[in-house]
Amino acid sequence: MYKAATIKDIARALDVSPSTVSRALRDSHEVGTETKQKVLEYARQINYHYNPAALSLRSRRSYSIGIMVADVANSFFSQTINGIESIAYERGYNVIITQSHDSYEREVINMEHLANRSVDGLLISMSAQTVDYAHVTRLHEQGLPIVFFDRILSDIDTFKVTTDNFRSAYNATEALIKKGYRNIAHLANAPQLSITTERLNGYKAALADNDIPFNENLLRHCYNGGRDEQEVEQAVNSILSAADKPDALFIASDRISTACIRALNQIKGADELAIIGFSNSDVVDLLSPRISYIRQRAFEMGQIAIEMLIKLIESKYPVYEFETKLLEAEVYWQK
Structure with missing residues (x-):
C-alpha cells in the first residue's frame, strides 16, 4: 500500500x-x-x-486568509487578488475571497463568516456604503490580524497600503489644466471612502495652485460606487447641464469610469469633452469616447498587503508600530 x-x-x-x-x-x-x-x-x-490540517493542529493556525473586496469583476480588485495569491500560496496560505458588492450588510455578514471559519487574518477593502465600522473594530480588538488595502480606515491601528490618491488626482487635474482646460468637473465615489476624500483633495489642490476656484456645481458623488448605472448617468447629465458647462472631466474610480463612458455614448457632442479617470481595465484603450486613464499598481498592492498580514500573523510578539504605504500610479494620455 x-x-x-x-x-x-x-x-x-x-x-x-x-x-x-x-x-x-x-x-x-x-x-x-x-x-x-x-x-x-x-x-x-x-x-x-x-498537510495544512495537521499543521494547523500543531500551530493553532488555519493557514487560511480571508479577503474582502467590493467586486472581483472589477479589474483593479482582480489584479490585487492575483498579487495576494502570488505570495500567499508560496508561504503556505490558502485564500478565501468574498465580495461585499459595495453593500454594508453584505460586508458585515461576510466578515463574520470569515472570522467564524477561523481565518488567520483578513485583508479588507471597505464597501462604498459602509459608514459604521463597529464590525471591523470589534474583530480588530479581539486580536484578529487585519490589513487594509486601497479603501482604508485611518482610525484602526494596523498596516495599510493604498495608492497615493492625493498625488495621482493632483497630477491628473494639473495635466488637464496645462492642456488648457479650466472648467474641470469631478465625478467622485461615495464620500465616506478614504480614496474619495484623498482624490477630491488632490483635485481641489491642483485647481487652487493654478488659481482656478473650486466650483461645487462641477462635483457629483456616486454613492453606489458606479454599481448603479442610472445614478452615474444622472450625475453625468447633471454636470453637463450646469451653467458652467465643463470642458474636461476627472473620474475617481474604475467602475464609475466605465459607467460614465457608457452614459456619455448617449450624449451628443460628448467626444469633445477631455476625460481622465482611474481604470485598470485591459480594454480601456478601446472605449469610446476616448479616455485617458490613471492605472494603479494593483498587483504590487496585493503583494505588499499579504506580506504585511503574514508579518502580523507570524510575529511572536505583539506589533505596535505600523506603516501606511502609498504607491504611485501611472497616467496614460490618449491622443
Whole structure:
C-alpha cells in the first residue's frame, strides 16, 4: 500500500530535525537559505505535499486568509487578488475571497463568516456604503490580524497600503489644466471612502495652485460606487447641464469610469469633452469616447498587503508600530 512521505521522512533523509523541515517548507526566516533549498528540492523529488490540517493542529493556525473586496469583476480588485495569491500560496496560505458588492450588510455578514471559519487574518477593502465600522473594530480588538488595502480606515491601528490618491488626482487635474482646460468637473465615489476624500483633495489642490476656484456645481458623488448605472448617468447629465458647462472631466474610480463612458455614448457632442479617470481595465484603450486613464499598481498592492498580514500573523510578539504605504500610479494620455 502506498504511504505518503512525512516531514519526519524528509528530516531523516537530510539529517536535520523535523522542526527545521517544517520551517523550511513554510519559508521561515529561521532557516538558512542553503538548508531551505535542500529541503524544498528533496520535497519536490519525493512529491511531498504538506498537510495544512495537521499543521494547523500543531500551530493553532488555519493557514487560511480571508479577503474582502467590493467586486472581483472589477479589474483593479482582480489584479490585487492575483498579487495576494502570488505570495500567499508560496508561504503556505490558502485564500478565501468574498465580495461585499459595495453593500454594508453584505460586508458585515461576510466578515463574520470569515472570522467564524477561523481565518488567520483578513485583508479588507471597505464597501462604498459602509459608514459604521463597529464590525471591523470589534474583530480588530479581539486580536484578529487585519490589513487594509486601497479603501482604508485611518482610525484602526494596523498596516495599510493604498495608492497615493492625493498625488495621482493632483497630477491628473494639473495635466488637464496645462492642456488648457479650466472648467474641470469631478465625478467622485461615495464620500465616506478614504480614496474619495484623498482624490477630491488632490483635485481641489491642483485647481487652487493654478488659481482656478473650486466650483461645487462641477462635483457629483456616486454613492453606489458606479454599481448603479442610472445614478452615474444622472450625475453625468447633471454636470453637463450646469451653467458652467465643463470642458474636461476627472473620474475617481474604475467602475464609475466605465459607467460614465457608457452614459456619455448617449450624449451628443460628448467626444469633445477631455476625460481622465482611474481604470485598470485591459480594454480601456478601446472605449469610446476616448479616455485617458490613471492605472494603479494593483498587483504590487496585493503583494505588499499579504506580506504585511503574514508579518502580523507570524510575529511572536505583539506589533505596535505600523506603516501606511502609498504607491504611485501611472497616467496614460490618449491622443
